[in-house]
Amino acid sequence: MLVANPTAQSGKAAEWIRTARALLDEAQVPHRFVPTEPAGRTIDRVREVIDGGARVVIYMGGDGTFAEVAKGIFASKHPTACAMGMLPTGTANDQGKSFGLDAGPDSLERNVAVIAAGETVGCDVGLLIVERALKELHRDLFFDSFSIGLGAASLATRNRDRERVGRIPGLGAIYRDHLVYAGAVLQRFVESYVVDVKFDLDAIIDGVVHPFEGLLDVIVKNTKVFGGEWVFAPETESDDGKLELVPVTGRRDFGAKLIGGLRRSPVGVDDLAALGIEHAPAIPGAKFELAVRGGGGLPAAQIDGEEIPAGDRYYIDVVPRALRLIVPREHVDPSAVDRSGRHSAV
Numbered sequence: 001m002l003v004a005n006p007t008a009q010s011g012k013a014a015e016w017i018r019t020a021r022a023l024l025d026e027a028q029v030p031h032r033f034v035p036t037e038p039a040g041r042t043i044d045r046v047r048e049v050i051d052g053g054a055r056v057v058i059y060m061g062g063d064g065t066f067a068e069v070a071k072g073i074f075a076s077k078h079p080t081a082c083a084m085g086m087l088p089t090g091t092a093n094d095q096g097k098s099f100g101l102d103a104g105p106d107s108l109e110r111n112v113a114v115i116a117a118g119e120t121v122g123c124d125v126g127l128l129i130v131e132r133a134l135k136e137l138h139r140d141l142f143f144d145s146f147s148i149g150l151g152a153a154s155l156a157t158r159n160r161d162r163e164r165v166g167r168i169p170g171l172g173a174i175y176r177d178h179l180v181y182a183g184a185v186l187q188r189f190v191e192s193y194v195v196d197v198k199f200d201l202d203a204i205i206d207g208v209v210h211p212f213e214g215l216l217d218v219i220v221k222n223t224k225v226f227g228g229e230w231v232f233a234p235e236t237e238s239d240d241g242k243l244e245l246v247p248v249t250g251r252r253d254f255g256a257k258l259i260g261g262l263r264r265s266p267v268g269v270d271d272l273a274a275l276g277i278e279h280a281p282a283i284p285g286a287k288f289e290l291a292v293r294g295g296g297g298l299p300a301a302q303i304d305g306e307e308i309p310a311g312d313r314y315y316i317d318v319v320p321r322a323l324r325l326i327v328p329r330e331h332v333d334p335s336a337v338d339r340s341g342r343h344s345a346v
Contacts, residue, residue, distance in 0.1 A: 001033070001034050001056075001057055002017070002032070002033050003035075003042065003045075003046060003058065003059050003060065003069050004035065004036065004065070005061055008061060013060075013061070013089065019108055023112040029116050031056075031058070034049055036061070036065060042065075042068040042072065043071045044075070046068070046069050046072025050073060050076035050077075050082060051077050056082070057073060058085035058087060059084065059085070059086060059087065061088075061089055061090050062090015063305050064305055064306060066088075066095045066096075066304070067141075067143055067144075067304040067305075070125075070141070070323055071141055073323065080324075083118075083120050083326055085115040085325075086326065086327075087108060088111070089104055089108075092228035094144045094226060094227070096111075098225045099328070101328065114328050118326060119327055119328070119329045119331075120324045121331065122239040122320070122321025122322075122323070123239060123324070124222055124238055124239060124241060124318050124319065124322065125141055125318070125323055126141065126142045126146060126243055126303075126316050128140050128303060128316050129316075130309060130310075130311035130314055131311050131314070132298075132309070132310075132311045132313075138309050142222070142303040142304050143304060144223050145219055145220065145221050145226060146219070146301070146303045146314075146316065147217060147218060147220065147302055148199075148217070148218055148301045148314070149197075149217035150248065150254075151219065151302065152217075153300040155300070155305065198216060199214075200213050200215070200293040200294050201215055201291065201292055202290070203289070203290050204289040205245060205283055206285045210283060212247055214250060215248060215249060216249070216251070216254055217248035217254070219245070220244070220246075220288060221236055221243060221246055222243050222244075223238050224236050226261075229262060229263050230258070230261040231261055231263055233246055239320070241286055241320035242284045242285060242318060243284070243318055244283065244284050245282060245285065249280045253279050256272050256277050256279040260279065286318045287317055292311075292312045
């Protein structure tokens with residue numbers, strides 16, 4: 001099945017869906033179309049269709065749609081029998097880009113060809129539990145990233161600004177997508193000079209305690225690309241049974257990561273380090289406990305680009321290679337085919 005929102009991108013997605021369906025037909029990939037539903041009901045819809053017999057689920061949209069479709073797979077009775085195809089057409093498209101796909105309507109033909117070829121890889125999944133005052137507040141799955149701090153607060157600001165901008169005729173066509181998010185990040189960063197937004201954190205990673213003082217942000221990453229254009233942990237692999245904790249230890253570290261981590265930047269973090277601008281390295285692990293210290297307000301939190309309730313303690317366990325993704329053949333390491341059980345899905 002193909003899952004997409006025909007009202008997305010100011011209605012442009014409806015035409016993209018028609019194009020994608022025609023390309024799937026041409027590639028002899030039989031399918032049915034299932035529109036997304038509001039208020040998280042897409043998860044149940046995907047679950048129902050899988051339990052009714054579907055075994056290949058294609059998402060079309062952004063990282064939020066990816067997450068809802070993936071959760072629908074896990075909510076079904078046949079999660080290990082399903083493979084997930086990707087037609088990224090959202091704002092950041094971290095998942096698609098991390099697996100070697102291009103994004104946007106101009107990439108539909110190539111991405112459909114990838115789905116038709118049916119090469120799959122495993123993708124680790126993060127199981128998150130949020131606690132506040134020793135009580136469980138939220139439980140969820142994430143596939144791309146979880147973070148607390150500046151980035152999550154910027155996400156909340158972006159959502160607020162996007163809603164306000166949408167009320168002004170004509171402005172929404174100009175101030176949208178990456179521009180809205182960049183404006184939100186800049187706003188929150190400037191605020192950090194006036195209001196103390198830093199927080200202290202104890203991170204217990206695979207039994208080892210890593211104390212951090214004065215953090216601006218902390219990101220727990222599964223796939224390589226973050227925010228559509230940054231790679232903060234180049235060593236990250238989606239199927240190694242580990243996630244990477246990326247601390248942002250202050251404004252200097254924030255600047256080094258923004259410049260050195262930009263995918264197309266001619267200056268890398270090693271170049272910046274040679275100039276005396278160090279950055280805090282990522283820490284891999286399979287089991288995380290993150291405890292926010294201090295009596296101030298709790299920093300904002302997000303998973304896969306969606307706001308979640310903020311807690312004072314977070315627990316993360318990795319479920320290794322729990323999701324099967326259809327990816328470009330060149331993304332698959334031929335020497336690892338037998339070891340990981342990669343095979344054709346279509």
